Structures are given as structure tokens and as C-alpha cells.
Amino acid sequence: MITGIAHVTVYVLNQDEALDFYQNKMGFEVGMDVTVEGGFRWLTVRVPSAPALELVLAEPKEGPMFSKDAAEKIRGLIEDGAFGVGVFETQDCQKTYDELVAKGVEFMQPPTEQFYGIEAMGTDNSGNWFSLTQQTS
Amino acid sequence: MSSRLRRLSVGRAFIADNRFEAVSLSRVAAQSSMSPSHFLRLFSDVYGETPNEFLIRLRVEQAKAMLVTESASVSDICERVGYTSLGSFSSLFSKRVGMAPTAYRRRLWAMSAEHFRFPVQAIPACYAFHFLGKAPN
Numbered sequence: 001m002i003t004g005i006a007h008v009t010v011y012v013l014n015q016d017e018a019l020d021f022y023q024n025k026m027g028f029e030v031g032m033d034v035t036v037e038g039g040f041r042w043l044t045v046r047v048p049s050a051p052a053l054e055l056v057l058a059e060p061k062e063g064p065m066f067s068k069d070a071a072e073k074i075r076g077l078i079e080d081g082a083f084g085v086g087v088f089e090t091q092d093c094q095k096t097y098d099e100l101v102a103k104g105v106e107f108m109q110p111p112t113e114q115f116y117g118i119e120a121m122g123t124d125n126s127g128n129w130f131s132l133t134q135q136t137s
Numbered sequence: 138m139s140s141r142l143r144r145l146s147v148g149r150a151f152i153a154d155n156r157f158e159a160v161s162l163s164r165v166a167a168q169s170s171m172s173p174s175h176f177l178r179l180f181s182d183v184y185g186e187t188p189n190e191f192l193i194r195l196r197v198e199q200a201k202a203m204l205v206t207e208s209a210s211v212s213d214i215c216e217r218v219g220y221t222s223l224g225s226f227s228s229l230f231s232k233r234v235g236m237a238p239t240a241y242r243r244r245l246w247a248m249s250a251e252h253f254r255f256p257v258q259a260i261p262a263c264y265a266f267h268f269l270g271k272a273p274n
Binding site: 037 | 259
């Protein structure tokens with residue numbers, strides 16, 4: 001029986017800039033930030049009140065799984081907004097939206113009533129979209 | 138985020154920012170404009186750990202990274218992460234990590250092919266395989 005999800009990959013254009021975004025704008029905290037042998041930077045962030053799930057912020061680079069061409073294509077897709085991180089939950093969508101906008105987070109949709117709650121849609125500083133959702137209780 | 142949770146997060150951030158210093162619960166609670174008992178109860182309810190457990194976790198995580206990526210002595214690392222007693226530090230570290238600091242360092246150094254780098258075994262095998270081409274042992 002699977003009991004949870006521990007890590008989810010988010011491809012970003014630059015790990016330093018992504019870390020700054022998730023830590024200083026979104027309010028996440030660093031889970032791990034170490035360089036392992038081979039030079040791969042294992043960088044994870046998590047929501048302080050929900051530390052069980054960590055986002056792995058990884059750059060698509062030429063390597064075992066990506067050819068140079070493939071890595072460049074993925075970077076282009078990130079920039080084009082082809083990928084999404086997922087849904088971030090909040091208790092007050094409008095307030096959190098206002099706070100994030102004040103910090104410079106870009107949104108393509110302000111808080112909007114949906115049948116499942118109130119939802120805003122934004123992007124991280126790589127171009128990955130996310131939803132900010134206040135679930136209907 | 139409610140006002141109460143926002144104030145709580147200020148206190149939590151204060152702990153994180155001062156994690157290598159000796160900071161009293163009353164001083165942390167004051168950052169959140171709460172009584173120590175209220176702060177302690179709310180912190181545990183929201184984050185699933187006490188402020189002291191949070192502090193220990195941050196210090197141990199930092200110590201783990203330093204033990205692997207630096208050549209400093211264990212007692213030096215102990216002091217730098219905020220402990221004055223090597224015995225207390227070793228005990229807390231062992232309880233969290235499952236082995237003493239020296240044993241942890243020895244074990245990870247033995248696994249890594251590069252000096253002062255985390256071994257690839259320290260990250261989930263699927264990521265090691267994906268980004269470094271390292272097949273699981």
C-alpha cells in the first residue's frame with residue numbers, strides 16, 4: 001500500500017533563481033540543498049506546515065537522460081509555460097494572492113469562484129504555472 | 138492565511154533565522170505576539186512538532202551537510218550549529234539520524250567517490266538514475 005508522496009520534480013530554468021522564488025516569495029523552506037558526486041545539485045523545497053512533500057527543483061541539462069537537444073527543448077517548453085507545478089492550498093485565496101502579488105509573483109488569473117473553491121492561477125519565475133486554491137469546506 | 142497563523146509563521150521564521158543561537162521560548166513567542174504556552178500549543182498543532190523539535194531538526198540537518206562537505210572536527214561542527222555540549226549534540230544527532238556524527242561522516246565519506254560531496258546513494262535512486270545515470274546498487 002502506498003502511503004504518501006515524498007518528492008515531485010519541478011523543472012526550472014535556474015536553480016538559484018527558483019530557490020529565491022519559492023523561498024522568499026512563496027514562503028517555502030529548503031528541504032535539502034547539497035551537491036552530490038557527479039555535480040548534481042539536489043535541491044528540494046517544501047511548505048513549512050506540510051513537510052512530507054518536497055518539490056525537487058531540477059534544471060534540465062544534458063546528461064544520461066537528456067541529450068543536449070532534448071534539454072534545450074525542455075527549457076523552451078518551460079519558458080513557454082507548457083508545464084505546471086500543481087495546486088497550492090491556502091485558507092484565504094484573496095489574502096494570499098494579495099501578499100504574493102505584492103512580492104512580485106505573476107498571476108494570469110485573479111481569485112475566481114469555481115465550484116470547488118476560490119482559485120487564482122500564477123506562474124513561478126521559470127514559467128511553470130500553478131493554482132492557488134482555497135478549497136470549499 | 139489568518140492573522141494568527143501569520144504571526145505564528147513569524148515566530149517560526151525567527152527560530153530558523155537564529156537557529157545557531159541560544160534563543161528562549163519566551164523571546165520566540167514574543168515575535169509572534171503570543172504567550173509562550175499559546176505559541177507552543179499552536180506551533181505543535183500547526184507544524185506537527187514543537188519549536189524545540191523544529192530547532193533540533195534544523196541544526197541536525199545543517200550538521201549532516203557540514204559533516205559530509207567539510208573537514209572540520211565534530212566538536213567544531215557541534216559548536217557552529219549551536220550546541221555547547223558535544224555529548225548533547227551527539228545524543229540528539231544519533232536519535233535523529235540513527236548513528237553518531239562520526240559514524241555518519243565515516244559512512245557517507247566511504248560511499249562517495251569524490252571528497253566532500255554527498256554520495257549518490259544519499260538521494261532517491263530514481264533521481265540518481267535520471268540525472269546521473271547511476272543504476273541502483
